[in-house]
Every structure is written in C-alpha cells, then in structure tokens.
Amino acid sequence: MWNIFLKGNRTYDGLFYVAVKTTKIYCRPSCKSRKPKKQNVAFYLNRKEVERAGYRACKRCQPEVDRSPQEKIVQQAVLYLMNHMNETVTLEKVAEHVGVSPFHLERIFKQEMCTTPRTYLEKMRIEKAIHLLEHTSKTNLDICYEVGFNSPSSFYKVFKKRVSLSPHAYRRMEINRSE
Ligand SMILES: [Zn+2]
Incomplete structure (x- = not known):
C-alpha cells in the first residue's frame, strides 16, 4: 500500500485510505499532496474506520x-x-462482469485511465514478468504462462515492444548489473 501511495496510482482510490498520524488527516492513495514520512502513515480499508480513529x-x-x-x-474492471x-x-468478459456493453466499457475506461483495458492488462502482465525475471529463477516459459500469455511468441513480442529487450536479454542485463 505504501508503494501504491508513493506512485499516486488512482486505481486504488476507494480501496484503502492513507491516514497521516502527524496531521490527523486522511487521503486517497492518489493524493497529490506532499508525501508524509513512512513511519507517520497508517492504512485503513474503510472510511468509517479511519474517521472513527479521529482523522x-x-x-x-x-x-x-x-x-x-x-x-x-x-x-471494478481494473x-x-x-x-x-x-x-x-x-x-466481453470484463464488460459482462461490470454490467455494461464492451463498447461502453472501452470508452469510459479510456476516459478514466487514458488507455484501453487490453493495453492496461498487457502492461500489468509485463510488470509482473519483469518482477519474476528479476526476483526468481523461473524460466521464460514458466513466466510466460504465469503472467497470462497464451504462447511464448506473444509473450516475447509484447515484452520486446514494451521493454525494448527480449525477456532473456533483460534478465542477463539485470544479472550483470547486480554483479
Ligand atoms: Zn489528500
């Protein structure tokens, strides 16, 4: 939650609240105010609780x-x-889950997130793949399926497009950097 708060991602607004002990004020995770020190922050999952705690x-x-x-x-779609x-x-599946038409979902998603659901999903998958490449010894193939790609070829293609390196080259670079 702290990392989300640092990034100022709007996706998590409403899912939790950030309370600042020194000022007794609580914020959305995406608040643009100056970030407090980590030790002065408490997280709450709902508004009633944070207000009851006096913020x-x-x-x-x-x-x-x-x-x-x-x-x-x-x-909900996110x-x-x-x-x-x-x-x-x-x-279609996402649209059905949130109860609107695919066309409508894509339109409002673009308005709110400045990207399409498809691109957003792709970005999340690549972020997870990067994490696994950096922190595990899983093979590219394992990672490919674990993050939700249907085939190694689409994994390589999307990874290369977003990171400008193949998964293999990315891992080598990370290893060299930490040595
Ligand atoms: Zn705020």
Missing part, C-alpha cells in the same frame, strides 16, 4: 466524496483484470 478528510483529494458511477465501473490476469481475458 479528518483531506481538502485536496476529498476522500469522503463518493466516486462517480463511471469511476466505479472502471475500478480489479477484475488484476484478479484474472493469468487467464484468458476478453473485453
């Missing part, structure tokens, strides 16, 4: 204001993508 809502990110129905749909990234995910 007031931040004026800047307004965590007490509910998100629009559109934002909520996009957030959660669905996260939880199903290692399966075959189609736009």
Whole structure:
C-alpha cells in the first residue's frame, strides 16, 4: 500500500485510505499532496474506520466524496483484470462482469485511465514478468504462462515492444548489473 501511495496510482482510490498520524488527516492513495514520512502513515480499508480513529478528510483529494458511477465501473474492471490476469481475458468478459456493453466499457475506461483495458492488462502482465525475471529463477516459459500469455511468441513480442529487450536479454542485463 505504501508503494501504491508513493506512485499516486488512482486505481486504488476507494480501496484503502492513507491516514497521516502527524496531521490527523486522511487521503486517497492518489493524493497529490506532499508525501508524509513512512513511519507517520497508517492504512485503513474503510472510511468509517479511519474517521472513527479521529482523522479528518483531506481538502485536496476529498476522500469522503463518493466516486462517480463511471469511476466505479472502471475500478471494478481494473480489479477484475488484476484478479484474472493469468487467464484468458476478453473485453466481453470484463464488460459482462461490470454490467455494461464492451463498447461502453472501452470508452469510459479510456476516459478514466487514458488507455484501453487490453493495453492496461498487457502492461500489468509485463510488470509482473519483469518482477519474476528479476526476483526468481523461473524460466521464460514458466513466466510466460504465469503472467497470462497464451504462447511464448506473444509473450516475447509484447515484452520486446514494451521493454525494448527480449525477456532473456533483460534478465542477463539485470544479472550483470547486480554483479
Ligand atoms: Zn489528500
């Protein structure tokens, strides 16, 4: 949660709250205010709890204001993508899950996230692959399926497009760098 908060990712807004012990103010994870020190921060999963603990809502990110129905749909779609990234995910399946048409979902997703569900999923898969390449000794093939690609060729293609290196070359580079 701390890392998400540092990145200022809007995806997690509403899923948890960041409370700052020194100011007694709580924020959305995406708040643009200056980041407090890690030791001064507490995380809460719901608003009632954080308010009961005596925190007031931040004026800047307004965590007490509910998100629009559109934002909520996009957030549900993002959660669905996260939880199903290692399966075959189609736009139709995501749309059915959140209860709108595929066309409508793609349109509002673009508005909120500035990218399509497909590209977003691709990016998440590659981020996970990078993590596995750096921190495990799993083979490229294992990683390919673990992060949800159907075939090694599509894994290589997408990885190369986003990282400008093959998975193999990326791992070698990381190993050389840490030696
Ligand atoms: Zn804030």
